[in-house]
Amino acid sequence: MELAYVCDWEKRPQSSHCPSIPLVCSWSCRNLLAFSTDLKGEDEDKEVSHMIHIIDTEHPWDVYSINSGHTEVISCLEWDQSGSKLLSADGDGQIKCWAMSEHLVNSWECLHCSSLDGDPIVALSWLHNGVKLALHVEMSGSTNFGEKFSRVKFSPSLTLFGGKPMEGWLAVTVSGLVTVSLLKPGGALLTASESLCRLRGRVALADIAFTGGGNIVVAATDGSSSSPVQFYKVVVSVVSEKCRIDTELLPSLFLRCTTDPLRREKYPTVTHLKFLTRENSEQVLLCASHQSGSIVECWSLRKEGLPVNNIFQHRSPVVGEKQPTILKWRILTTTSDLERVSSIALPKLPISISNTDLKVASDTKFCPGLGLALAFHDGSIQILHRLSLHTMGVFYGSSTGPRTGDESAIKRQRTGGPAIHFKALQFSWTSLALAGVDNHGKLHMLRVSPSMGQVLEMNTTLRHLLFLLEYCMVTGYDWWDVLLHVQPGMVHNLVEKLHEEYMRQNQALQQVLATRIVAVKASLCKLSPATAARACDFHAKLLLIAISSTFKSLLRPHVLNTPDKSPGDRLTEICAKNMDTDIDKVMINLKTEEFVLDGPPPPVPAAAHPGSMVRPGFGFMRDGASLAMLREMLVMIRIWGLLKPGCLPTFTATSDNQDSMQLLFRLLTRLWLCSREDGPPPGPR
Numbered sequence: 001m002e003l004a005y006v007c008d009w010e011k012r013p014q015s016s017h018c019p020s021i022p023l024v025c026s027w028s029c030r031n032l033l034a035f036s037t038d039l040k041g042e043d044e045d046k047e048v049s050h051m052i053h054i055i056d057t058e059h060p061w062d063v064y065s066i067n068s069g070h071t072e073v074i075s076c077l078e079w080d081q082s083g084s085k086l087l088s089a090d091g092d093g094q095i096k097c098w099a100m101s102e103h104l105v106n107s108w109e110c111l112h113c114s115s116l117d118g119d120p121i122v123a124l125s126w127l128h129n130g131v132k133l134a135l136h137v138e139m140s141g142s143t144n145f146g147e148k149f150s151r152v153k154f155s156p157s158l159t160l161f162g163g164k165p166m167e168g169w170l171a172v173t174v175s176g177l178v179t180v181s182l183l184k185p186g187g188a189l190l191t192a193s194e195s196l197c198r199l200r201g202r203v204a205l206a207d208i209a210f211t212g213g214g215n216i217v218v219a220a221t222d223g224s225s226s227s228p229v230q231f232y233k234v235v236v237s238v239v240s241e242k243c244r245i246d247t248e249l250l251p252s253l254f255l256r257c258t259t260d261p262l263r264r265e266k267y268p269t270v271t272h273l274k275f276l277t278r279e280n281s282e283q284v285l286l287c288a289s290h291q292s293g294s295i296v297e298c299w300s301l302r303k304e305g306l307p308v309n310n311i312f313q314h315r316s317p318v319v320g321e322k323q324p325t326i327l328k329w330r331i332l333t334t335t336s337d338l339e340r341v342s343s344i345a346l347p348k349l350p351i352s353i354s355n356t357d358l359k360v361a362s363d364t365k366f367c368p369g370l371g372l373a374l375a376f377h378d379g380s381i382q383i384l385h386r387l388s389l390h391t392m393g394v395f396y397g398s399s400t401g402p403r404t405g406d407e408s409a410i411k412r413q414r415t416g417g418p419a420i421h422f423k424a425l426q427f428s429w430t431s432l433a434l435a436g437v438d439n440h441g442k443l444h445m446l447r448v449s450p451s452m453g454q455v456l457e458m459n460t461t462l463r464h465l466l467f468l469l470e471y472c473m474v475t476g477y478d479w480w481d482v483l484l485h486v487q488p489g490m491v492h493n494l495v496e497k498l499h500e501e502y503m504r505q506n507q508a509l510q511q512v513l514a515t516r517i518v519a520v521k522a523s524l525c526k527l528s529p530a531t532a533a534r535a536c537d538f539h540a541k542l543l544l545i546a547i548s549s550t551f552k553s554l555l556r557p558h559v560l561n562t563p564d565k566s567p568g569d570r571l572t573e574i575c576a577k578n579m580d581t582d583i584d585k586v587m588i589n590l591k592t593e594e595f596v597l598d599g600p601p602p603p604v605p606a607a608a609h610p611g612s613m614v615r616p617g618f619g620f621m622r623d624g625a626s627l628a629m630l631r632e633m634l635v636m637i638r639i640w641g642l643l644k645p646g647c648l649p650t651f652t653a654t655s656d657n658q659d660s661m662q663l664l665f666r667l668l669t670r671l672w673l674c675s676r677e678d679g680p681p682p683g684p685r
Contacts, residue, residue, distance in 0.1 A: 028083035155214035
């Protein structure tokens with residue numbers, strides 16, 4: 001691990017910052033990072049402002065700060081699965097739903113608000129939408145995206161008519177209440193609350209996970225290591241336009257350290273409780289601490305046979321009778337004594353954590369998603385294997401450093417004064433970056449090596465990075481954290497291999513990923529001076545695709561009955577069959593009444609001489625798909641000009657007084673002729 005950058009905000013007076021107040025952060029699939037801080041007013045009597053900061057990790061200098069309006073400390077932040085909505089909850093039981101305004105990262109508004117007055121929120125989560133993708137490391141060499149990434153059967157937490165997932169969120173309070181808020185299609189908010197169990201007790205820590213059958217599992221503890229960690233099944237339904245919550249008690253567990261006579265009193269408090277993944281309620285991570293140390297335990301829920309009394313063991317079994325089973329929590333592994341843990345981050349990459357899959361990942365040396373991060377009060381961070389809990393990597397903070405000699409590298413040198421440590425940690429969605437907010441509100445971005453320090457061959461490294469780029473393309477997630485590990489010398493090979501894998505997919509999938517792969521190529525080419533010009537070409541192609549899509553969206557069929565193909569598809573098909581360079585001859589095969597302009601003509605601003613729009617040597621002059629889009633737009637402009645002269649765009653010529661439309665036709669025709677004279681253009685690169 002190594003430091004990528006640190007966001008050091010403008011200096012504030014010491015009295016205006018509250019480093020002792022807990023901080024939380026959350027990382028979205030769009031690589032937007034939200035975290036909270038608390039500021040005191042300049043006047044002593046002024047209340048503390050609870051702020052939410054949102055940044056794009058690629059442009060961390062642009063931070064958008066929201067005065068949340070929460071009356072107490074913000075205890076939870078949660079992004080939805082699309083990365084466009086954010087939940088915030090505080091110590092007074094208030095939950096707010098924030099959303100982008102006009103799809104702008106620097107403009108947010110509060111859409112909904114629910115409240116349980118005076119009941120602090122300790123856990124918060126969006127309801128599951130039923131979308132789960134499995135990533136198969138053993139198939140990374142396959143040419144079929146469907147074999148590398150498969151859809152897992154997973155039921156939404158709640159569905160509307162027709163099986164559409166219902167949007168909403170679930171929260172757990174200190175008093176043992178579970179509250180659910182549902183967003184109805186009309187925009188109304190439907191809220192209900194219920195006790196986790198009949199005998200309500202204090203809940204200091206809680207976490208939420210989901211099962212494949214659509215149920216919700218809540219883990220809760222009162223904070224004492226001598227008390228059991230309780231698990232509850234929560235089922236949400238809508239009956240007669242009212243939200244209904246049913247709860248059921250599941251098997252519980254006691255920490256292993258409490259059964260050890262030497263450690264029974266050493267770790268009195270449970271400080272962290274987390275499921276290993278949100279889609280797996282059968283594995284949980286627990287951390288117990290005292291003032292100067294911590295211990296971490298990993299538990300798994302297993303189905304075991306129920307022992308039968310000796311009286312019934314000699315009874316002849318009935319045909320088809322199965323042995324009764326029971327669910328029990330079994331400890332997988334535990335760590336030795338550690339420094340005091342301040343924060344924990346779990347990976348989001350959907351790698352299966354069965355022993356077989358972990359062995360495959362180990363054999364292929366594919367480390368992303370295998371480790372969890374622990375931050376300590378001495379300022380260091382360790383990456384531990386998510387099941388065995390052995391150390392995979394270590395990061396030393398500015399106030400710590402590795403000891404020399406025979407002492408363990410995990411121990412740190414102690415320095416005078418309060419140490420800077422991380423109070424909140426979050427992994428990116430590919431687990432190649434780690435963000436931490438320290439106790440002074442600074443944001444630290446760390447690179448997490450895909451090989452975890454192992455020396456890999458260049459081809460292996462390229463294959464791993466390519467695998468993660470393909471995963472981002474298929475899921476639609478942002479790929480900035482993958483680019484952190486791409487060296488300039490890798491860019492050309494990655495672009496070529498990415499294009500080769502894309503061209504091997506079926507036509508339908510290629511159409512879905514058409515714009516995403518161009519955007520990925522543009523991002524890659526910006527990383528190397530040798531390919532910077534190609535990045536401009538890819539950005540120009542993205543703009544061309546957007547303009548072409550806008551033009552085609554204005555077409556509608558003249559007859560209202562639904563044709564086999566849309567006017568845009570028919571135009572593409574006819575232009576592909578007729579390769580004549582004379583646009584008027586192409587129009588002979590078109591019925592202009594089928595390409596009626598729907599609505600006002602597209603606004604086209606006045607421009608300079610059309611020849612300045614395309615410089616010689618631009619990449620799309622050799623790109624068949626781009627030239628085909630230009631030709632289709634040329635036909636549309638020509639048809640609209642015949643139907644209504646006011647639809648024609650206007651240009652301002654700077655070199656002479658020639659007709660602007662003639663110049664535009666001449667320019668596009670020249671591009672088309674150049675591609676025809678030089679032979680068929682190659683495929684997109």
